[in-house]
Amino acid sequence: MNPEPSIGVITLNGELDIARKDELRSALSVTQSAHPVLIDLVGVTYADSTALSELLRFSLEAQERNVPVALLAISPQFLRVIEYARLDQALRVFTDRERALEYLHAS
Amino acid sequence: MASELRIVRSAQPGSAAPLRHALEAFMVALGVAPTVRIDIVTAVGEALANTIEHAYKGAEKVGDVELVARLDEKASTLAVEIIDHGTFIAPKRRRNRGLGLGIMKRASQSFTLQTVSGTSVRMLFDAAFLHGPH
Known part of the structure; x- marks a missing residue:
């Protein structure tokens, strides 16, 4: 039986706006490992394009290293801003934890 | 019932959240539906972030940002109008700002930008939709 590959989890909360740009950048610069990453945004109630840029940069850099990244979010505002920013293809966003983990394990 | 909100803050990063919250409270008082409030706060939040990040870049002193919402x-x-007295920088010369502009255009019914003595971003939202889902 294969053990489950480990997954790095980054949890973010509250309103991710321009005031938290530096904090977000440092939270998203911790991992250089080869483990898949789940960015848990369940506690995020608002995000602006400053935050989306950081999330996108992190995902694209991970992609270059073949490290899968999944975003878990349930806030209606977050899901809508992703759509308005046309990032629903570039970022893998899940509203269900199990499905996010399935994606990471399968990748 | 108040149908105008006017609020001025220093264009600092920490001002974005209080301005969004004031707009949110104004819309709650008007009875705007939650799903519509999301669009409006999202669009206005981008304009605020934009102003805070760029309007007074390189200036000696950070000026003000004014938010006016009128039903x-x-x-x-x-x-909703977001006004500053700084210097406008074209989005294509900025990193990632195209993202914010796209969000503002898609989340509002009409979007205009004026750059006479500072920058004014004016967005219109159709009041016919304010009280129901769209």
Whole structure:
């Protein structure tokens, strides 16, 4: 039986706006490992394009290293801003934890 | 019932959240539906972030950002204006700002930008939708 590959989890909360740009950048610069990453945004109630840029940069850099990244979010505002920013293809966003983990394990 | 909100803050990063919260409270008082409030706060939040990040870049002193929201029952619109007195920088010369501009355009019914003595971003939201889902 294969053990489950480990997954790095980054949890973010509250309103991710321009005031938290530096904090977000440092939270998203911790991992250089080869483990898949789940960015848990369940506690995020608002995000602006400053935050989306950081999330996108992190995902694209991970992609270059073949490290899968999944975003878990349930806030209606977050899901809508992703759509308005046309990032629903570039970022893998899940509203269900199990499905996010399935994606990471399968990748 | 108040149908105009006018609020001025220093264009600092920490001002974005209080300005969004004031707008949110104004819309709750007007009875704007939650799903519509999301669009409006999302669009206005981008304009605020934009102003805070760029309007007074390189300036000696950080100036103000003004948010004006007005419900016009006759025209059936909610107009929100974000005004600064800084220097406008074209989005294509900025990193990632195209993202914010796209969000503002898609989340509002009408979007205009004026750059006479500072920058004014004016967005219109159709009041016919304010009280129901769209």
